[in-house]
Amino acid sequence: MENPSQVNPQDDAPDIGALIASRICHDLIGPVGAIVNGMELLELAGGTSGPEQELIAQSAASASARLRFFRIAFGAAGDQAIGGTDIAILLEEVGRDGRMQVVWTPEGAQPRNLVKLAFLALLCCETALPRGGRAHVIEEDGAWVVTASGEPVTVDPALWAWLEGASRAAALIPARVQFALLPQAATQMGRRLGGEHDAQGLTLRF
Numbered sequence: 001m002e003n004p005s006q007v008n009p010q011d012d013a014p015d016i017g018a019l020i021a022s023r024i025c026h027d028l029i030g031p032v033g034a035i036v037n038g039m040e041l042l043e044l045a046g047g048t049s050g051p052e053q054e055l056i057a058q059s060a061a062s063a064s065a066r067l068r069f070f071r072i073a074f075g076a077a078g079d080q081a082i083g084g085t086d087i088a089i090l091l092e093e094v095g096r097d098g099r100m101q102v103v104w105t106p107e108g109a110q111p112r113n114l115v116k117l118a119f120l121a122l123l124c125c126e127t128a129l130p131r132g133g134r135a136h137v138i139e140e141d142g143a144w145v146v147t148a149s150g151e152p153v154t155v156d157p158a159l160w161a162w163l164e165g166a167s168r169a170a171a172l173i174p175a176r177v178q179f180a181l182l183p184q185a186a187t188q189m190g191r192r193l194g195g196e197h198d199a200q201g202l203t204l205r206f
Helices: 016-044 051-074 084-096 112-126 157-164 178-188
Strands: 100-104 133-140 143-149 194-197 201-205
Touching: 016 051, 051 084, 051 112, 084 100, 100 112, 112 133, 112 143, 112 178, 112 201, 157 178
Parallel strands: 100 133
Antiparallel strands: 133 143, 143 201, 194 201
8 A cells, every 4th residue: 555645635525424423423322321321320329239230331331432432433523623531531431342452642632533534444453353452543743553453363355455445346334334434534634545464463544
């Protein structure tokens, strides 16, 4: 893949799909969050605690974290910033029940559209780590690098071809839509996607 560099961004047009994703996630986060808060209130009030209640609380918390993650990854993105602490906390919450643990190193608030690219890159890397692994997100002088490693590393060439821009022939299932969205979002932002993979891990740059 080519090394990432600045390219001319495409003219912005309303992204109906992203707006729909934002709306769905927004409308679901509230009720799921209410379940989490309700379980916490029951515990504080001395309500009966057991494995069933713990399962409900853990499942609701996991769903809430995933919805907030998906809202950023698949939803509409602008130039507004997201706090670095908020990002790190969200990734920690997602990682509690996920296969991949993420280390977020960019300091301070970051533009939402760049966080979106990083989250999409993480989702792409996750598909190559069936037994889980560890990922790092690094930003230096405006260049972003997402690395991931684990055992085994199983890369689907047909999916990676979407990131390389070499082929659009392979059909994508909904669970792999990030492979189409990442290069599209990067181009819209005027950034060129680059990366490589081997038996030890994967790297994506933008």
